[in-house]
Amino acid sequence: MLLLHYTGMPTGRAALARLCDPAARVSAHYLIEEDGRIFALVAEERRAWHAGQAYWQQATDINARSIGIELVNPGHDWGYRRFPEPQMQALLGLARDVVQRHRIPADRVLGHSDVAPGRKQDPGELFDWRRLAAAGLGLWPASDFVISVHAPVLAAGMSGPAVFDLQTALAAIGYHLEGTASFDPVTELAVIAFQRHFRQNRIDGVADQETASLIHHLALREA
Ligand SMILES: [Zn+2]
16 A cells, blocks of 8 residues: 655654654654655665554555655644645655555555544645546546436435445445444544545535545446
């Protein structure tokens, strides 16, 4: 997997210091500054400690199977902002290289929030996943994607077969979810994580027609 993060600290310098401090017990393979400088911190064949408790496609030891890239950005706690062009350019080059060398499939190019929806928001809704996908990196709706206008709007507290189908589709993409047919808090968090990645203009945990259609579309994609 390729797992993307934001640093979530006031400055890149502070984040770099923390990632290099053994006492902090966190690390990542790479850090990319907002000006595009790339810091290689952990050799790719070594395990880094960036995912924490996480899950994707039946796997839980995400640190053992992923390359972690930290993007310098203050994050939601310190003034979340867009990822500047030099940083995106640097990321695109590095990510393309990592994905090709490790043959990482599109459905395993992810954000931290995808694998830990209850704890993490990074890299967040200002991260340009569409642009990554346009460069051949990561999952994105196909050009023939259409919104099913007949789908019911599903939200917290509801239950029934349509909720079950939604949960099954989210699980098929990789999210940690079971088909309970009840739109419980875990389901809501998975929908929020999905929106943060694939529907960035609406992050409310409600599976309206566009969000639900996107979920079913991506669950049914060609492997
Ligand atoms: Zn993270």
